[in-house]
Amino acid sequence: MNENLWNDLDVEATLDAPIGALTWYKSGGHAEVLISPRSVEALQTLCQRFHESDIPMRVLGSGANLLVADDGVDGAVVRLNHSIFQEAHWHELDHGHPTRIGAGTDLMALVQESARRGLSGLSQLAGIPATIGGAIRMNAGGSYGDTAQSVHSIELLTTNGELRRMDAAKLDFGYRHCALPDGIVIAAHFNLRADDAVQIRAHVKEVFEYKKRTQPMADRSAGCMFKNPIDPSTGKRESAGRLIDLAGMKGKSVGGAFVSERHGNFIGLLAGGRANDVLALAFDVQQRVLDHSGIQLEREVVIWSQRGDVL
Numbered sequence: 247m248n249e250n251l252w253n254d255l256d257v258e259a260t261l262d263a264p265i266g267a268l269t270w271y272k273s274g275g276h277a278e279v280l281i282s283p284r285s286v287e288a289l290q291t292l293c294q295r296f297h298e299s300d301i302p303m304r305v306l307g308s309g310a311n312l313l314v315a316d317d318g319v320d321g322a323v324v325r326l327n328h329s330i331f332q333e334a335h336w337h338e339l340d341h342g343h344p345t346r347i348g349a350g351t352d353l354m355a356l357v358q359e360s361a362r363r364g365l366s367g368l369s370q371l372a373g374i375p376a377t378i379g380g381a382i383r384m385n386a387g388g389s390y391g392d393t394a395q396s397v398h399s400i401e402l403l404t405t406n407g408e409l410r411r412m413d414a415a416k417l418d419f420g421y422r423h424c425a426l427p428d429g430i431v432i433a434a435h436f437n438l439r440a441d442d443a444v445q446i447r448a449h450v451k452e453v454f455e456y457k458k459r460t461q462p463m464a465d466r467s468a469g470c471m472f473k474n475p476i477d478p479s480t481g482k483r484e485s486a487g488r489l490i491d492l493a494g495m496k497g498k499s500v501g502g503a504f505v506s507e508r509h510g511n512f513i514g515l516l517a518g519g520r521a522n523d524v525l526a527l528a529f530d531v532q533q534r535v536l537d538h539s540g541i542q543l544e545r546e547v548v549i550w551s552q553r554g555d556v557l
């Protein structure tokens with residue numbers, strides 16, 4: 247990789263970076279280079295140069311919905327962990343504007359901070375590990391609601407470095423879905439409303455406790471491996487965890503990877519286990535559910551590998 251692509255820019259770059267270790271699985275391979283830009287302009291120039299040189303560029307959030315295969319990825323991985331991408335402009339609320347939040351901001355911290363300020367709109371996301379960019383891309387959510395319900399608009403740097411503002415309506419948000427064009431979300435604007443702080447905090451607590459009760463939050467995982475599929479016979483969403491359970495896969499393992507006893511849709515990984523164990527077990531689960539119920543599970547977790555990203 248030609249270091250002149252970033253040497254003159256305000257960025258921090260690490261060659262042969264162990265990005266798998268930065269995911270919630272804490273396993274998986276390296277990227278040719280990991281880059282943390284310190285300004286939007288630096289990121290913009292990076293996008294332009296990588297685009298012109300035809301070098302693949304990916305963006306890493308908090309790695310909570312990501313598996314990096316053991317052979318890693320070619321090209322560059324960008325991480326928005328500099329403070330410039332973690333700013334919140336709360337004052338905009340006073341003027342009736344949506345609140346602008348940098349895409350590298352930690353979602354859990356943001357949920358707490360907005361509750362502390364007596365602002366509602368995000369409490370449905372309590373307990374979900376994410377950056378704002380990752381939460382937008384996945385439309386993170388659960389039984390209490392999703393990210394989309396309070397998004398006003400986003401700021402996106404396209405792959406060739408063009409800065410675009412997109413309204414939420416253009417993003418076609420759906421269940422764990424967002425029609426995000428290729429590029430990097432650098433900020434999101436949220437519609438937050440002044441509300442009763444005590445009630446908001448109580449709601450945050452309720453959502454968080456429900457999550458802790460029903461999901462193995464302490465395991466190394468990427469949350470739900472599969473989306474809840476639509477059952478063709480009823481037209482309704484069926485729980486993937488239930489289908490995995492019915493297919494007899496709870497507790498099954500491959501190497502260090504195991505299907506959680508607590509929640510069949512979580513594939514955990516023991517310390518020292520390999521990312522490819524998770525991949526092999528996920529394929530196995532998919533096949534067994536297909537054999538058992540005739541339903542093809544679609545993966546929710548994003549997988550990065552040398553052979554191209556597995557969809």
Ligand SMILES: Cc1cc2nc3c(=O)[nH]c(=O)nc-3n(C[C@H](O)[C@H](O)[C@H](O)COP(=O)(O)OP(=O)(O)OC[C@H]3O[C@@H](n4cnc5c(N)ncnc54)[C@H](O)[C@@H]3O)c2cc1C
Pocket residue numbers: 270304305306307308309310311312326349373374375376377378379380381382383384385386387388429430431432461462463464467468469470548
């Ligand atoms: C214990 C646990 C519990 C979980 N519970 C839930 C839950 O209840 N509900 C739920 O929906 N999810 C859940 N998840 C999954 C995960 O929290 C969400 O999918 C979250 O949105 C991932 O955000 P991230 O920043 O970690 O993204 P990453 O995992 O880092 O990336 C995911 C995808 O988003 C893209 N991306 C990241 N940042 C940007 C950006 N700035 N611009 C463009 N694309 C970007 C990445 O390129 C990748 O394609 C859970 C995960 C764990 C580990």
